[in-house]
Amino acid sequence: MHLTSRTLKTIAWSTLAFTTANAQYIIDNLSFGQKEGEPISPNLRAIPHYFAKGLGWDIEILSDRAVLTPPWPGNRRGALWSEDPLHHGGDWSAELQFRASGMERGGGNLQLWYTKESQKNTDPASLYTAPKFDGLVLVVDQYEGRGGSVRGFLNAGDIDFKAHHDLDQLAFGQCNYPYRNLGRFSVLKMQQANGKFEVTVDGYYFGISASSAENPDSFEVSKFLVSTTNAYTREEPGSQNQYQAAQNPNQQQQQDQNQQQKVQPPPRVHGNWLQRTHEQNKPIDPNIPQIVEDVFAANIKSQQDQFADLHNRLQIMNHKIDGLYDLLEKVIADNDQRFDQLMGRVTPMHDQIGATMRNVEKVERTTMETLRDLESKDFKDLLRSVQLSIERGHGALSNNLPAAITDIVDKGRPSMMIFIFVVIVVQVMVLGAYQLYKKRRNSAPKKYL
Template sequence: MVLSSSIGLVLAACSSLLALSQADTVVERTSFGNGQRISADMSTLPGWELFGEDFFPEIMSDRIILTPPYLGHKRGALWSTDAVSESEWTVDFEFRANGEDRSGGNIQLWYVKNGNHDVGVHDIYNAGRFDGLAITIDNSQGRGMIRGFLNDGTIEYRSHSNVDRLAFGHCEYAYRNLGRPSHITVKQSMFSFEVLVDGRSCFHTKTIRLPPGNVFGISASSSDNPDSFEVFKFVLSLPRPGSNGGSPQKQRPYQGQGQGQGHHQPPVPRSGNNHHQASPEALSEIQSQVKDIKTRLQTLNDATDRLLNELSSLSWKFDERNQEIVRTSAHRDQVSSLDQRIMRLERMVEHVQKDLASKDYQRHFTRLEEALLHSHSGLLENLQDSSHRILSSAPRMGFFIFLLVALQLSLAGTYVYYKKRRATMPKKFL
């Protein structure tokens, strides 16, 4: 418990320091779900356009339903109306998927040019010649997968024979029916591009750098079986110009202004002796030093990212261990209660054994046996006397049977005599 809390404090401190060093600014117009209601009127989303096919996305107080949990073959999408003007950015995206485990639905996070016109409500398998990035979350080969796709506008995905082979990065992720939103983070810095899932690195590369001027979008589609895709959060963050994350390439649109400010110096006397010009060797040395500093900063940044990922994984493991300990503590209480009961029974049995060993009960057993024998013999004698008494006092059955037979014979003789007498009587006629 203490170690897990310490790890959590260390993670919080590192995150705070990292946030302060990066000093990211949230683009409010392109963000929603960051602690506020998604929409004030529950019908429109500022900075976004909603599209649908056979179903129009529904805006709730805390989420947007792109595809409903009933019927299939539904499509929904939302596209940002503002293009991103910076080349370094971070996106925090939260969604939830409910449906059958092996359903064919999917959800995409797009960063493309003219996304509303080139992509619309299509998924990665039905898209045409888009120009930009697509992060696809779907089932591939019976497993949940998160994959990244790139296109420069020359590949038509809908007619490609094997779209899965075009992915430049992927990781497995069971995203369906979790009962909670899944958190996807996409980061592009001056030196790398990375995708994280629930705080863990999914895939990253140092060879990809997407240009500014693209727009973000989210699309979802369901197959024959219904799939419910819900979006809870989309937050776009940009580094401030004066932060560590900034770079000359990021400030390229303002290069002229930046150079003017960077080369501004106090006025110097106009004399030939005081006018100096830097030599090419000095400039080359300065450039090499700057390059070395950039390399060291990148190495430090990568090491910090790895440390944060390891600390996050360690904290997650300790939290799981803590929960397991909490679950087992209840069983331990039950076991301890059972042990106490067993100990009480053992003490009672020991007391009985000691009592039996200390006292002589043989005399009591002998008396009990004699009493039982005496009762048994008395009972037998009483039974014999009772049976003789019953037999001797009972009436004689032979005399009773003789009376019964004589009565029957007298009745029969009387009846026969009556029939003969009636037959011999004269008959009277009217």
Template sequence: MRFSVPLAALLGAGLSEAQYLISEMSFGYAGRISSADNPGVIPNFVVSGQPTKPEILSSKVILTPVAPGNARGAIWSEQPLKHPNFIVDVDFRASGPDRAGGNFNIWLANHGKDIGAKSVYSAGRFEGLVLVVDSHGGQGGMLRGFLNDGSVDYSQHHSVDQLAFGHCQYSYRNLGRPSQIKMRQTSTSFRVQIDGKTCFETDRVSLPTGYDVGVTASTPDNPDSFEIFKLVVMSDTSSHDASSNSGDNNNNNNNNNNNNNNNNGNSNNGNSNGGSNMLYKKQSSSGDESFVDLADEEADVFQTSKSQFQDLHNRLQGTNHQLSSVYRSVSRHHQMDEQRHNEIKDLLAALQSKVELLDEISSFRQRIVALENEVRNMNNELHKKLQDNERSVQGALRVHHNSLTQRVAESVPGHGKLIAVIIGTQVILVVGYVLYKRRRANSPKKYL
């Protein structure tokens, strides 16, 4: 199996930027949206609509049907997004008559359930970000981004279109395939892509954590049908890391309280607690625990067996805390390695399938080249045979014309015989007439 340079670059990019799926905020990534055991329900999401709820199928959700018009549909996550760096990936499709319309909204907003099935034009004083896809601009469609901190009432604003902070032209209707919108936030930028191409990017937008993820669609009297196939939320840190970090913070608080209580209890013993006051725990910015080693003391400080035991106890306790922290870190990294290993396996499988397709394409190319050569040879042979036939026909016609002239000259009878026959006939007639006159003149005359 051969890897090309672009495939190797793709593999390197996938390994360097590992993304973790947030399954409780995603659907449609495993092939089925609604499970067979509980049809019509999307786990961890709230579905609403007017006048009826969106139709949930196994592979897609119909937010707004083809008929009737003036419909609204919404899907909101039950849990907020707790990761500062994230990717929201949405696959949707819009189809309808030529003069139909509507809008499709992707939300990252605070208290998304209060927004419900509203669009950006009727959401009011929302807090967060919304990406809107509609036919604004009159050129087949446009994708625009809007921000609000709750101070602007979008439902009462005289020109909502002027509030967009980013936009790009995109013809989204009646494509016959799903369109992909992906927004990515990192520590340095916020970027929106559609069908793999960058729509707009800025380094002046950074959304805080705790926002709900949702999609809504609304249609007028002549409606478009908006269907959503996938909503996937990913982050560069796993959900286990987030939960373990919060758990570590709680454990740190409990351990700090216990250590403080022990230190306060032992502080009444004077010099006997000399080592206990030196045990500290600090929390790093990444959430990992690290301990400060106990300072070395002279042996003369520990005069009694109790102080020696307490020093030994504190050092053993610090060692146990360090071992526990190392164990948690190893377990966490082991799970991360397992997840990355599975992702790499999936990526390699996808790359292998792409390489197999490339091999098939190369074989098809060879067959096409062979067929092209064969057709070219047949064309040359055909031209050669046509030229040979043309030469043979021209030669045959030339010979035929020459022989035809000679045959005509040979076949035409002579004029001398005809003249002789004519003259002879005239002579015979004259002689016969003369003889007739003489015979009649010499014959006896009859009288009455």
């Protein structure tokens, strides 16, 4: 069979169209763990676009997984809730990778939520402690001792699961799955495609929660991916407008064109400098838009609108680049001016440093001369003479000191005659005092009884 170039082109375009129609685009702000080899958290404290909360403990966020319940102790809860809802109502799928590990008879449950209202501001709930909610929950636990099961529950916001008398009977479907202590991560998926899986999807939130029993199971999640067949990778808060676009594409296209035609003030960099530069050097036509808001590619139908959108965006990029170039020139001029000022200050400092260096060199020369003098001269004779002088002085003191002390003692001591005279005088005075005492006693009046 002979294939012409026209046939090959037709097959190639058909294959490309089929591939594009069936491609899955991961929504980044609703997913984590989508990039292999990169950590799910940049700081190991939080997962971007997800709110983490634990009851009885703090959720442990590692580089490749998040631990919702710890291996020990039991009776703990943890939950992750998306900060942004899933807005669009097209085909989508959600994939959760999890694993549970614990003791031989451990217990607990894992829930994958898809609800209208986020539960990030409440305590983490399990199937049996959840209040009224509008949405879907998939539960992984050991229901009826089967070794593991996956069950689905729907609630329209009118049933209080926490107060229900027989909650297990509300499951709309279930299957057996032994999930505990497998070592590897299990994959749980749910999706909506071609009208199947009838659940309202007007801005619903995703959540993952787990709870452990007295004999704990440690539930870990490593990846959660939300993907869609639409060619955009983020869910913005105002994206629900696309439902109106699906119902009335012409009206939505007209609104997008009106938004593109709005004149916005130019951006400001370093105050009003960039704006003044544009106003002075490059006058801007007020009919040319300065900011084009983001729109979905599917909302631009005609080639003329596509060209206008592309033209406006390229023109805005050109203006931005011009502004950055002007800003760069100003930064370079400022740096040159600062360099000149710095060099003007450095020159006097250089003169002072030169004078200081000369003084240091003088000190070094003097020190070296002194060191050379000390090393060249012999001080042995000088020290010997000092030693001999000390020895002579010591000998003279040893010889003359005893004779001098003896002479001083001999000259200063009293004579023997003076000593005898003093003794006789003292005795005469004592005898006279005694005689005087006897005379007075004998002359004193007598007392008789």
